[in-house]
Amino acid sequence: MSVGRRQTMSDCKAAAKACIDAATYCEGQGGRYCENDRVRMLRACAGLCERTATSLQDGTEPDQPLGEQCAEMCARVAMELASVKDDARMQECSVACLRCASSLKQLATPAGVDYDAVVADSFPASDPPAERAQI
Numbered sequence: 001m002s003v004g005r006r007q008t009m010s011d012c013k014a015a016a017k018a019c020i021d022a023a024t025y026c027e028g029q030g031g032r033y034c035e036n037d038r039v040r041m042l043r044a045c046a047g048l049c050e051r052t053a054t055s056l057q058d059g060t061e062p063d064q065p066l067g068e069q070c071a072e073m074c075a076r077v078a079m080e081l082a083s084v085k086d087d088a089r090m091q092e093c094s095v096a097c098l099r100c101a102s103s104l105k106q107l108a109t110p111a112g113v114d115y116d117a118v119v120a121d122s123f124p125a126s127d128p129p130a131e132r133a134q135i
Helices: 003-029 031-057 064-084 088-108 115-122
Strands: none
Touching: 003 031, 003 064, 003 088, 031 064, 031 088, 064 088
16 A cells, blocks of 8 residues: 555544544534534535545545545535634644545645645635735
């Protein structure tokens, strides 16, 4: 098993655990933590991450739709959790999901592709705003 594949599997497992832990935490907190179907989204993400990790561990390539769905769901969860910036547990889950999405994209990206450029094009809202010229 390649180092990249092993890292992706590890990142998927970490994201799955982070999502389950975050979902349980949200249920315990209630209120704003349960808004926007957040708990359902976290559990769905955990399931996709687990299936993807299992596929990698079994030595099979996750089929393209599974890997893409997992990366997309992780990115959505990370964006959703960005609204809870003042909670370290939510931010830990967000970081784990972003790491998983990044690993999956890198695993699927042919060598020689500038992944940073792809991410910048895919998620322009995550870039800091350009500074305005002073008049």
